[in-house]
Amino acid sequence: MGKVKIGIMGATGYAGEELIRLLINHPQVEINYLSAKIDKPARIDEIFPSFKGKIGLICEEPDIEKLNRATDVVFLATPHGFAYKVVPELLKKGKKVVDLSADFRLKDSSLYKEWYHFEHKEEKLLQEAVYGLPEIYAEEIKKARLVANPGCYPTGAILAVLPLVKNNLIEEKLIIDAKSGTTGAGRNARTELIFSEVNESMRAYKVNEHQHIPEMEQELSFAGKQEFKIIFVPQLLPLNRGILTCVYAELKKDCSTEGLISLYKEFYKHASFVRIMEKGVYPQLKAVQGTNYCDIGLVVAERKEMVIAISAIDNLGKGAAGQAVQNLNIMMGWEETLGLR
Amino acid sequence: MGKVKIGIMGATGYAGEELIRLLINHPQVEINYLSAKIDKPARIDEIFPSFKGKIGLICEEPDIEKLNRATDVVFLATPHGFAYKVVPELLKKGKKVVDLSADFRLKDSSLYKEWYHFEHKEEKLLQEAVYGLPEIYAEEIKKARLVANPGCYPTGAILAVLPLVKNNLIEEKLIIDAKSGTTGAGRNARTELIFSEVNESMRAYKVNEHQHIPEMEQELSFAGKQEFKIIFVPQLLPLNRGILTCVYAELKKDCSTEGLISLYKEFYKHASFVRIMEKGVYPQLKAVQGTNYCDIGLVVAERKEMVIAISAIDNLGKGAAGQAVQNLNIMMGWEETLGLR
Amino acid sequence: MGKVKIGIMGATGYAGEELIRLLINHPQVEINYLSAKIDKPARIDEIFPSFKGKIGLICEEPDIEKLNRATDVVFLATPHGFAYKVVPELLKKGKKVVDLSADFRLKDSSLYKEWYHFEHKEEKLLQEAVYGLPEIYAEEIKKARLVANPGCYPTGAILAVLPLVKNNLIEEKLIIDAKSGTTGAGRNARTELIFSEVNESMRAYKVNEHQHIPEMEQELSFAGKQEFKIIFVPQLLPLNRGILTCVYAELKKDCSTEGLISLYKEFYKHASFVRIMEKGVYPQLKAVQGTNYCDIGLVVAERKEMVIAISAIDNLGKGAAGQAVQNLNIMMGWEETLGLR
């Protein structure tokens, strides 16, 4: 049986680059089509010299017909506001789609409009799309045609508190202080992203105004059957890859650090990519970079009845391309770790 | 009239280096004595080549008699547990002392023992010592013989919320998520501090166990006449200098972002080194590095009745040596900005 | 007597920012005019938040008449191809000009056209302009109306070998392997300069094709009264500020490391900003960042009859704005170190 044929739209961004890197080494697939917003067609190994000797495919402006002919599964690593225009046609042709943009994440299309400033026209597909966090929706992903791959910040934040939320252990107000490497800001030529501006500095941005807030609130509220309200302060770090997320929550009842660590280990015992730290150990970005892992450390601040949950992911791994490949594996009925170790 | 003669103990650490850098350019002083724990005496411009052509003083093992003969004012940039042994003798000889270590910061000597594992024997001096945060204690510093220069994290955290605390606007539980550059960890040869370990990574450490917690609780409780309980998560950043501190607090009553910004501007109007950002602007480390400034940005998360206060300082500037020089200026009756602009 | 009034064109680039930083603290001047290519006028302390509380001047599109009314001395930190259009008018109005661009550096206007692709129309001024390297041309700078401030790479390279060249000690073929921080590439939004591209990487660029080659060849040939041929490999470093230059040259006769170090110390004994390292010590960027120093280390590879000269400068200091202020000081008859220590 032949390999599954893959197309990637948005191949010249960092998530696109990471998808290519992962899929080149995936035993069950071959990459057959690459597109991007690009001045003129170019070999992908000239755009990313690290691919020299590994893949020489041409990357070109999107051509949906060609894409349809060449592929079985399509990854969309495109900017927000693009996917909802092409997904209907791809699904009609029988393709499976993993959309790394935000277009199909928010079930309430008015929230999408409010936070992303695009008007969603695919209400039905929106309801059909499965939120691609396997630690919650593995069963649904298995049967999905369309997976909405989670945002990087939501992945780190949701996994950090999911066992608490599912077990009704925390109050509704969550404080999320998250720090991200610069690939999270995309491969865009903007003055505030050039090296000399970012290096040796750090700053908060979009404080309490980041578009990932409704996504986190939606999924935590679904999971906890309780409305969660999120205070979110994203910050830009002078490093390439990784998100360190500290979540602060009030406990509804007395818990010990040891007790919560046990709870987490039990909760995530079948999760291939979640690792729970022992007491007194906290995750570090170094340990998850280039991987699909989410590492989580926990502590209860006893006198103050609060829990602090700290997670580390690679924003391009579990926060984007790695998770997208994990979703592909689940959609295709393969071992979920294929090509990710 | 001659220049004031300065001695620095602990001259080979980062705070010592920064003190020298600042005092070389200070118009009213001259550095006359340098000591450190050091294998053999060495020229300070060989230890720190940036001083070549500026200062060629020998740095040697501490010699209190020599120090006493050579200086009028002594800065202690020594490890914790050293200052309380030498300060009594220095004061007896009429020296003024600025202690950058923690030895004289905690008024309750049992807390010092609990958090620093040294036994304090100078109870009276402890009560006499003035906590060197000029934004609170300028009047007391003017008259002080012994100033306990604040810790780096406490400086950033206290300044971030002082106007709220003084105006009784926030609840007792404060969440402080602080990120520090590596000079804050000192100039020590430890494996976890070598470049390849820190670079491209980030981690939390001493979560809720950091020795700066009692210092922050003491000073905020004094200032607010109310007990504050602090959740504190310090994190190590892959950059040299700077602390970005996010403080999350519940408001006791309705406030607007604009209202709080006005309050802060009024509160700090005579503070030479505190700058309040306009609405929607947040401090960045880049803007304070190498300076004695503390930049503060604010936002009220309205639906959630919380305030987020974000401050940026240079941990070696306002967080250590800069503030120590500011304290010197105040103690000597000079303009507090002398040598700091 | 009042302060000298300064105008800066190109104020929003890194050299412009550094000029402002230096001139704010300069005792004899005040900055009265700022312009740049800018969408709309803006306060300079909003563009560069580090200036908050220090200078609030508006930066606007260039207005030569306003500039002429407001200033005595003009610094041009503008892109190449701009200065030669405005300098004639400025000089006519009696201004002194320090041009940080390349427009007036190359005495042969055909070389300027070949390497910079602009056509020079001010042949006479070109001959009048003084190349602003005080270690060679201090006397000429004193009397100059127009100083062509040297390029960053030429400053580091020329100072590294000037004593050898002046003493006729080396052969004509020079290999210059130079590594520069990213501020040298300017404050431009280009994809290859964004953090995630530069960080953790390094590359050579414009190998043997860099526009600073004719400038180095011109000045070394003038100094040595012998034609020099330069092999030049510039490389981009993942750090903000600094150039480390290694120059490899064949010795015309037997020399010892000690002998050359003595020669350098003698040669530069009146140079305020050149520091010669002792035998076995080599310059590091850390020691010159934020300063106007050029540190130089030397070694003779005896068996191979070659000398290796290594210099370190701050590309925005001695390599641009610092040197420009040094030139200002000399032009005005002030102490050349004013505002630079």
Place this chain on the structure above:
Amino acid sequence: MGKVKIGIMGATGYAGEELIRLLINHPQVEINYLSAKIDKPARIDEIFPSFKGKIGLICEEPDIEKLNRATDVVFLATPHGFAYKVVPELLKKGKKVVDLSADFRLKDSSLYKEWYHFEHKEEKLLQEAVYGLPEIYAEEIKKARLVANPGCYPTGAILAVLPLVKNNLIEEKLIIDAKSGTTGAGRNARTELIFSEVNESMRAYKVNEHQHIPEMEQELSFAGKQEFKIIFVPQLLPLNRGILTCVYAELKKDCSTEGLISLYKEFYKHASFVRIMEKGVYPQLKAVQGTNYCDIGLVVAERKEMVIAISAIDNLGKGAAGQAVQNLNIMMGWEETLGLR
């Protein structure tokens, strides 16, 4: 047939860590023994948290008997001066050995003593050992019991000029200006390696005194049947992984850039891990990090009859652990790229 059993001595250094990372994913081997100079035995996934969930082997002080029982092949990633003490016993027990230290690289034991200050006692093994650069010695490696894995700098430098040397195209004097990431300096707690010292700085070290000089001279002289004399300036970069090497050589006869690029492509056409850049393109560290590739770019400086060859490798990849695994593959008769793509 079972997997080949691997032992690693020196498992807690950076080369050891990278060996583990590569061998975990290698389809033909399993890691069965880990040792290091270590205070007390510890799980390797506690020492390197990135291995959590992948390998939980205990790392302990070396125990040769245990090692002999547990393994078929041994990698020595130990400091210089250790391998020659244990290799004889390992070989006697029939193990194959890849030694990543310098102990068996220099055929002349007096050179080893001069540069490494240890006395070699295994003269016969020294002559038997094969220098593990597959681009030269693939045939010998196939039959070897003991491979001396090349140094990181020599790998980058030799590959950069090997086709020139083999074709007798360059003069004997080579200038090698090489810049290395900090993992090359090892995982050692030394003050000059801590983050705040290395970050934002750069410096040359051991100028013309580095212990890799005799190794480069030996191998280039063997390859070229002509004595080469090397000027070598190693420099420390503020990044984790990668070496960028610029080699400057005088051409013996007229060559064009295009001609040399063709020559290199032909020369390396069977080399799985050498990639030759097109004209005008130069290698960058980003493209080789985490890989076993050596990228090479070339240019002839025509007027000056010199060639500049620039190579990029990952010092832990092709410069250490990657090349060691490549050697393992060749020794075992496997595809040389196994586990390296």
